[in-house]
Amino acid sequence: MRPLSTLPIPPSVQGALSRAGFHTTDDVGGVGAVALSEAAGITRRQALDVLRAVRGKGEGAGSGRSAAVSLAALVGGGTAQESGAEEVGRSAYALLLEERQQVPIITFCAEVDEMLGGGVPLGKVTEFTGAPGIGKTQLGMQLAVDVQIPEAFGGAGGSAIYIDTEGSFVVERAVEIASAVVSHLDAQAAADGVAHGLSLESVLSSIAYYRVHSYVEQIALINLLPGIVEELGNVRLVVIDSVAFHFRHDFANMGVRTRVLNGMAQSLTLLAEKAGLAVVLMNQVTTRGISQGHAYLAPALGESWGHAATVRVNLFWDNGARLALLFKSPSHSQGSARFAVTVQGIRSEPPDEPPPGTSPKRGNKRLRASASTGGEEAGASESVAREEEAMKVGAGATKRHHPLK
Structure with missing residues (x-):
């Protein structure tokens, strides 16, 4: 005993x-x-x-x-x-x-949360892909803060591990995002009469930051993650920003790279399942080929890497607006949602102002899977065709009341 x-x-x-x-x-x-x-x-x-x-x-x-x-x-x-x-x-x-029993991690954008079925799921690997400047790092820092929101306020009530491979984590930006979330909880707590217990210092202290400078360091750290998670306790999120950076130029042998990546993917999947936490991967994009006379972008690391994540979301620009497109999920249909990067962090995009005398046209649409066209590159697989369409097409997502509002 x-x-x-x-x-x-x-x-x-x-x-x-x-x-x-x-x-x-x-x-x-x-x-x-x-x-x-x-x-x-x-x-x-x-x-x-x-x-x-x-x-x-x-x-x-x-x-x-x-x-x-x-x-x-x-x-x-x-x-x-x-x-x-x-x-x-x-x-x-x-x-x-x-x-x-698992509470997803909200993004603070109601439309993106709705698209994902409530937020980023625990126990799974979720990948966000997109071009530089679209907001991947912003989203990663937002999630590292949001995961700490207490369960009484609709959050997961855990801590985060942030693995930075590019040096893009800016602590001053994390302070802005954390301050906005704490202020939001202060207002909610005052209205509900329930204390949340978070402060700027406690939020920043609950983000364990690791900077890695090579793929060797990255693999070594991932192998150590189970012990780190157990030591820290109550970790509910691991962010790798970005997962592809050290693997795009340091490998001459693509076969070796593929085997290393597959091993890393298996380790991350096992960690997510056993520890009951969310693994979020930020991935870059690359030009894959020509379709109908235009070059198109696809997630980096090749087709085999597409099986590494359970959920995949592409972030891209559409007529000056940021869109998130869910194009792989075992439990939710393909869909898209607009989001904005503000001083406070990731938020819903403000509604468009309709012309005088007209009604708003923001759609409650779900993106429909598009059939591949005959103009695609010869020999392209079905998965390539789906990813190509995911990079080019977007639509509005059904809105709902955000759990924190």
């Missing part, structure tokens, strides 16, 4: 467990994740983490129990055959419950 305070459990979760009467490893010995979540008022992901800590490290050295326990035992609370590795099988219902 060990006190729960001696285990690697975040203080906020320890407090919830203590208030619910769970003080030692014996107290949670026969409790499953679902029951523990309901009894202590924590998420099922947090309950799973607690049970892993208890059953993996909470037993005495002479107990003979393996450090790895089956997920079936963790979720159900009964006994299960234990081995040196976690069982792969999980019920679809357990996955559903876990997904419903």
Whole structure:
């Protein structure tokens, strides 16, 4: 029997467990994740983490129990055959419950959040692609601040890791974005009578910043991320800005580059799933070919890299306006939304002023998948055609009330 305070459990979760009467490893010995979540008022992901800590490290050295326990035992609370590795099988219902508990990270643009199904999802890898100046770094810094918004205010209530490969992270800009979010929460807290507990200093202190100067440093840091995440505790976001920078010029052998990139993608996907956090990749674009007499842009790192992210969003200009186009998602249809980069950070674009005597024409449209034309480059794959259309076409997105307004 060990006190729960001696285990690697975040203080906020320890407090919830203590208030619910769970003080030692014996107290949670026969409790499953679902029951523990309901009894202590924590998420099922947090309950799973607690049970892993208890059953993996909470037993005495002479107990003979393996450090790895089956997920079936963790979720159900009964006994299960234990081995040196976690069982792969999980019920679809357990996955559903876990997904419903996860709070997406808002972007502070209601239209983009709506397009993504509430915001950037936890447990998945999301990639934003776009040309320089479109707002990728701005979005990355915005997410690093927004992930800290408390759950009571519609946020994920976590911290962030920001990996900067280009030197584009500007702390003064982060101060502007953080100040705007704190001010927004101050106003919301005053209206609702609920304290949020964030300050400019606390927000900046909860962004762990890493500057990498080569692909070797980048790979090494990514391999160390699981330990860093465990040490920091409550990390809910990892941003890599940009993922492609060190891989576009330092490799003479493209086959080696592809293998290295595939390994990095697998590591990031595993980290997102196991730690229940969002991995956000900012990616550059490159000229891929000619279609109908015009050069078109596509995400850097090639077609094989397109499988690295679960969700892919292209950021591009359309008649002077910034558009975000969702062109890959397992759960949401293709769509687009306008957004703006303001002094306060990422925000919804102000509505167009209609001419006198007319009604606004801002559309509640969803982008429809376009069929590829015969003028495409010979031999182009279906995925290339979809990405080409994604780079060229955009439309307005359905609006909704923003969760923080």
